Each structure stands twice: as C-alpha cells, then as structure tokens.
Amino acid sequence: MRPVAAMLLVLAALTACAGERPPPGRPATYSPEASVTVTGEPAETKPPGRGELRFEEIARLEQPVAFAVRKGDDRLYVAEQTGRLRTSGGDTVIDLSREVSGGNEQGLLGVAFHPSGRWVYLDWTDAQGDTHVTEWAFDGARATGRRDVLTQDQPYANHNGGQLAFGPDGHLYIALGDGGSAGDPHGNGQSLKTWLGKILRIDPRGGRPYKVPEDNPFTGKEGAKPEIWAYGLRNPWRFSFDRDTGDLWIGDVGQNAWEEVDHQPAGSRGGENYGWNAREGKARHRGAKSREMVDPAIVYSLDEGGNCSVIAGYVYRGKKIPWLRGRFLYGDFCAGWIKAAPADRLPDATEVGKVEQLSSFGEGPDGELYALSLQGRLYRIEPG
Numbered sequence: 387m388r389p390v391a392a393m394l395l396v397l398a399a400l401t402a403c404a405g406e407r408p409p410p411g412r413p414a415t416y417s418p419e420a421s422v423t424v425t426g427e428p429a430e431t432k433p434p435g436r437g438e439l440r441f442e443e444i445a446r447l448e449q450p451v452a453f454a455v456r457k458g459d460d461r462l463y464v465a466e467q468t469g470r471l472r473t474s475g476g477d478t479v480i481d482l483s484r485e486v487s488g489g490n491e492q493g494l495l496g497v498a499f500h501p502s503g504r505w506v507y508l509d510w511t512d513a514q515g516d517t518h519v520t521e522w523a524f525d526g527a528r529a530t531g532r533r534d535v536l537t538q539d540q541p542y543a544n545h546n547g548g549q550l551a552f553g554p555d556g557h558l559y560i561a562l563g564d565g566g567s568a569g570d571p572h573g574n575g576q577s578l579k580t581w582l583g584k585i586l587r588i589d590p591r592g593g594r595p596y597k598v599p600e601d602n603p604f605t606g607k608e609g610a611k612p613e614i615w616a617y618g619l620r621n622p623w624r625f626s627f628d629r630d631t632g633d634l635w636i637g638d639v640g641q642n643a644w645e646e647v648d649h650q651p652a653g654s655r656g657g658e659n660y661g662w663n664a665r666e667g668k669a670r671h672r673g674a675k676s677r678e679m680v681d682p683a684i685v686y687s688l689d690e691g692g693n694c695s696v697i698a699g700y701v702y703r704g705k706k707i708p709w710l711r712g713r714f715l716y717g718d719f720c721a722g723w724i725k726a727a728p729a730d731r732l733p734d735a736t737e738v739g740k741v742e743q744l745s746s747f748g749e750g751p752d753g754e755l756y757a758l759s760l761q762g763r764l765y766r767i768e769p770g
Contacts, residue, residue, distance in 0.1 A: 437709075437736055437738060437770075438738060438739065438770030439707070439710075439724070439738045439739040439767050439768065439769070439770050440739075440767075440768040440769065440770045441739060441741055441757060441765035441766075441767060441768070442765060442766045442767075442768050443763050443764070443765055444474060444756075444764055444765065444766050445462075445464070445474040445475070445476070445763075445764040446762050446763060446764070447464055447466055447472060447476075447762055447763075447764060448466045448467075448468050448470070448762060449466050449467040449468055449493075449745075449760055449762065450464045450465070450466055450467075450745065450746070450758040450759070450760070450762065450763075450764055451465055451466070451467045451493075451494070451495060451548075451745045451746055451758065451760070452464070452465035452494075452495065452496045452497045452548070452549070452550075452746055452758075453465075453497070453746060453747070453748025453749075453756060453758060453764075454497045454498055454499050454506075454748070455499070455748075455749075455750055455751050456499040456503045456506075456524075456526075457499065457501065457502065457503035457751075458503055459503065459526060461473045461474060461475065462474040462748070462750070462756070462764070463479065463497060463499070463506075464497075464748075464758070464764060465494045465495070465496065465497040465508065466494060467493040467494055467495065467760075468483055468486070468493060468494070469481060469482040469483030469484070469485065469486040469493060469494050469510070470482070470483055470494070471494070471497055471506070471508060474764060479506070479524070479529055480506070480508065480522060480529050482494055482508070482510055485510075485512060485513065486510050486511060486512070486513075487511045487512060487513055487514070487515045487543075489511075489515065489543040489544070490543075490544070491543065491544045491545065491546055491566075492511040492515060492543060492546060493510065493511060494508060494509075494510045495509050495510060495511070495546060495547070495548025495549075496508065496509035496510075496547075496548040496549050496550040496561070497509075497550060498550035498551050498552055498558065499524075499552075500552065500590075500591070501552055501556055503524075504523060504524065504525075505521050505522065505523055505524060505590075505591070506521070506522050506524045506529060507519060507520065507521050507535065507550050507558065507590065508520050508522075508550075509547075509548045509549070509550050509560065511540065511546055515540050515543050516537060516538060516539050516540050517537065517538040517540055517546055517547075517562065518534055518536070518537050519534070519535045519536040519537075519550065519558075519560055519590075520532060520533065520534050520535065521533050521534075521535050521590060533595070534595065535588075535590045535595050535596050536560065536586075536588070536595065536596065538562060538581055538582070540565060540566065541565045541566060541567070541572065542565060542566025542567045543566060544563070544566040544567070544621075545563030545564050545565060545566040545620065545621040546562070546563050546566075546621075547560075547561035547562045547563040547619075547621060547622050547623065548561060548623065549561040549622065549623065549624050549625050551625065551626065551627060553587070553627055553632075553634070554627060554632040554652070555599075556589075557587050557588060557589055557599055558587070558588050558589070558590050558596075559585055559586065559587050559615065559625070559634075560585065560586040560587075560588070561585050561619075561622040561623070561624075561625060561636075562581050562582055562583065562584055562585075562586065562622075563582065563583065563619070563620065563621035563622065563623075564582050564583035564619070564620050564621065564662065564663070565580075565582040565583070568641065569641065569663060569671075569672065570583065570620065570662065570663035570672075573663065575617065575618050575619060575620060575662040575663045576617070576618060576659070576662075576663065576664065578604060578607070578609065578610035578611060578614060578617065579609060579610070579611065580611065581611055581613060581614065583617060583618065583619050583620065583662060584611075584613075584614050584615070584616065584617045584619060585614075585615045585616045585617075585619065585622060585625065585636070586613040586614060586615060587599060587602055587613065587614075587615035587656065588613055598612045598613055601655070602614070602615060602656060603615065603655055603656040603657030604657065614657075615656045615657075616636075616648075616650065616656060616657070616658045616659075616660065617657075617658075617659055617660070618658075618659040618660040618661045618662050618664075618665075618679065619636070619638050619648075619660055619662055620638055620639060620640065620641065620662040620663070620666075621638065621639040622636050622637065622638050622639075623637055623638075623639050623695070623696075623697065623698070624637045624697055624698040624699075624746055624747070625637065625698055626698060626699065626700045626701075626747075626749070628652070628700070628701040628703070628729070629701075629703050629749070629753060630701070630703050631651075631652050631701075631729075632652030632653075633649065633650065633651050633652050633701070633729070634649070634650040634652075634654075635647060635648075635649055635683075635698055635699075635700075635701070635714060636648040636649075636650070636660070636698060637696040637697060637698025637716060638660065638662070638682070638696070639695050639696055640666055640667060640688060640696070641666055641671070642666070642688065643666055643667065643669060643687065643688055643689075644666050644667025644668070644669060644685050644686070644687060644688065645667070645685065645686050645687075645688065645693060645695070645696035645718070646660075646666075646667045646682035646684065646685045646696065647682060647683055647684035647685075647696060647698055647714075647716055648660045648680065648682050648683060649682075649683035658680045659676075659678050659679050659680060660679070660680055660682070661675065661679040661680070661681075664676070664679070665679060667682060667685040668681050668682065668685055683732050684716070684727065684732055684735070686718075691721050691723075692720050692721045693718045693720060693721045694718065694719055694720035694721070695718060695719040695720065696716060696717075696718060697716060697717045697718065697719055697744050697745065697746060697747065698716050698747075699714065699715035699716050699717065699724075699747035699755065700714070700715060700747055700749045700755055701713065701714045701715075701729050702714075702715060702726075702753070702755060703753040704750075704752060704753035704754040704755065705752070705753070705754075706754055706768065706769060707767075707768075707769045710726060710738075712728060712729055712730075713726040713727060713728050713729065714726070714727050714728075714729050714732070715738075715747060715755065715767075717741065717744045717747075717757075718744070719743060719744055719745065719760075722740045722741060722742050722743070722744060723737050723739075723740055724737070724738055724739045724740065724741060724744065724757070725737050725738065726738045738770075739767075739770075741757050741759050741763075741765065742759060742761060743759050743760040743761050744757060744758070744759060744760075745758045745759060745760045746758040754766065754767070755767045
C-alpha cells in the first residue's frame with residue numbers, strides 16, 4: 387500500500403525533487419468547511435454577482451486527478467491516481483490498480499475519449515515507473531481490446547506529465563515531463579531526440595500503433611522525433627483547449643522559483659519552444675534565452691503564499707456564470723486558490739475561490755466546469 391502522507395504530497399512533489407526545495411509547509415488537513423471555502427474581491431469593491439464561485443460536491447472518489455466526458459454519454463469519468471477509471475456515480479470502468487506504480491507522481495494520470503466516443507485512452511505508469519498510453523474500445527458498458535499505443539521509459543520517478551486530450555483537429559495530444567530528477571540533468575526539455583519534456587500529437591487510430599500527422603512541425607526533420615508538437619517543458623501536468631477558439635493552455639510546473647502557464651494560439655503550426663531548462667518562467671535557469679523561445683503567458687512566484695504547483699484549467703464557455711465567460715481558470719495545489727483571468731488581459735487575474743489540494747479541472751459537454759481535489763472530492767463549479 388502507498389504511504390498516505392506520500393500520496394497527499396503527490397502534486398506538491400511535482401516541484402520538490404532531489405536537490406530542490408521541499409514543498410512549503412505540510413499538506414492541509416481536510417475539513418468540510420475548508421474544502422468549499424470561497425474567496426474573491428472584497429465585498430465593498432466587488433460588482434454584484436462577480437468575483438466569487440461556489441463549489442458543489444457531487445461525488446467522492448479516491449485521489450481523483452483527471453476528468454473526461456464521452457460523446458453521447460451524460461456520465462462524468464474520473465481517473466483515480468490509484469489506478470481506476472470510474473464514473474461520478476461510482477462505477478468502475480477500467481481497473482489498473484494492480485499494475486500502476488505507487489510513487490508520489492506516478493499511477494493513473496490522464497484520461498481522454500476519442501471524439502467518436504468509441505475508444506478511451508489512459509496515461510499511466512507501470513510497476514517499473516515507465517509511461518504507457520493505452521487504448522480500449524468502449525461501448526458504454528465494457529472496455530475491451532486493450533492495446534498500448536505508446537510507451538516511454540522514465541529515467542526517474544517524477545515529472546511524468548500525464549495529461550491527454552483530443553484537440554479540435556481530432557488528434558491526440560500527450561503531455562510528458564522532462565524525465566525527472568532536478569534541473570533536467572539530461573537536457574531533455576531542449577532536445578528534439580526524445581519525447582521527454584514535450585507535448586506530442588498523434589493520430590491513434592490512423593495506424594498501428596499510431597500515425598504521425600503529416601503536418602506535425604518536425605515531421606521529416608533529421609534527428610527529431612516526428613511526434614513532437616511543442617517542447618521546452620518541465621512537467622506539463624495539465625493542459626486544455628479553448629472549445630470556442632481552439633487555443634491551447636499549458637500549465638507547466640516550475641522548479642525553485644516560478645510557476646507558469648503557456649499559451650499557444652489556435653492556428654499555430656506547432657514547434658513552440660517554451661524554454662525549459664534554459665529558462666524557468668521568464669527568468670534564466672541554465673542558459674540564455676534564444677529567439678525561438680516563447681515566454682509564458684502567466685507566471686507567479688513560489689516565494690508567496692505557500693505556492694507550489696500550478697494546475698491549469700479551462701477558458702470558461704458555459705452559460706451558468708455569465709461574468710466568467712472568456713476567463714481562464716487556474717489554481718495552485720498547495721495554496722489552494724483558484725484565479726480567473728480574462729483570456730485577452732491575463733495579468734488581470736482575480737481570486738475566485740479555494741479548493742484544498744486542487745489536482746485538476748474538468749469541462750463538461752455544456753462548457754460548465756468542475757474541480758477535483760486529491761482529498762477525494764469532485765466539485766461542480768457554480769455561481770457564488
């Protein structure tokens with residue numbers, strides 16, 4: 387069994403690796419009041435109906451870390467780090483609990499459904515700590531025909547990434563961290579010879595085991611992995627696509643100084659270099675900034691307020707909360723705050739709530755948003 391204390395540090399440990407600073411403080415102890423605390427702008431300056439959100443608990447699970455929906459299916463699907471894919475009603479769809487590794491940043495880490503709804507994909511680490519992206523056929527009742535689409539050896543136990551998502555183009559995007567340890571000792575983030583420290587883009591149904599899209603930025607480039615879509619990432623724990631614009635938002639967990647959110651506009655041909663390990667945030671880390679490196683859209687300091695690990699969310703496109711439309715939600719695992727920033731005025735972020743041990747966000751088929759807590763809660767985000 388996994389040590390409980392270690393599991394509660396799963397995302398805080400994304401920044402606390404060998405040779406790095408420990409996570410600030412200890413994990414918060416759960417209390418019902420704390421888990422739904424809502425904060426916002428001071429009441430005397432906050433416009434009525436704006437600046438606050440309410441978090442309604444709709445399910446309790448075991449260490450939920452990822453969220454997905456399926457075409458034509460009104461159930462919500464949640465990946466538990468301990469190895470099970472479950473519905474919000476508690477039904478188990480796939481159980482890898484006897485196969486996943488149990489390190490702080492290992493286990494079942496990501497889930498995505500094919501746009502058709504006929505296949506489901508999981509990102510998980512095996513007993514040796516290596517990454518698998520695995521496919522099952524799914525008819526709404528049973529998952530069958532298991533096959534590995536992609537595997538990646540992991541040199542260390544941390545920085546596994548784990549996010550999976552199908553983009554507006556119908557291709558599968560896969561997040562992989564730099565391979566772990568501290569400071570990217572193998573230089574994976576800047577190397578095009580490895581998938582580590584990258585977001586990949588593949589067509590999992592176009593071939594065996596998959597097809598590389600012909601318009602990937604490094605297709606045909608000697609010495610470069612053709613699956614690579616973007617690089618220079620340390621640990622892209624969560625990313626999302628704006629359902630209206632197609633923009634890509636990437637939360638990249640920092641090391642000792644800065645957390646960052648990277649932005650790739652719709653229409654990009656890919657190939658962006660987000661700077662790690664030459665840069666951390668907008669600051670120098672182990673090298674000078676080159677012209678092709680793209681600065682993050684959002685940065686915040688690890689020296690303030692117990693921050694430790696950025697959790698990227700979504701641009702809100704639902705209807706329940708009119709003032710939130712067009713705002714990008716993101717949060718921090720240790721500090722627990724959630725902020726909303728206008729997608730066109732990112733520095734104008736406002737704190738809109740708190741969820742202890744925030745592990746991920748989710749987006750429903752109607753554009754409404756959800757928040758996951760490693761303590762086991764799945765929340766639907768409601769107007770305050």
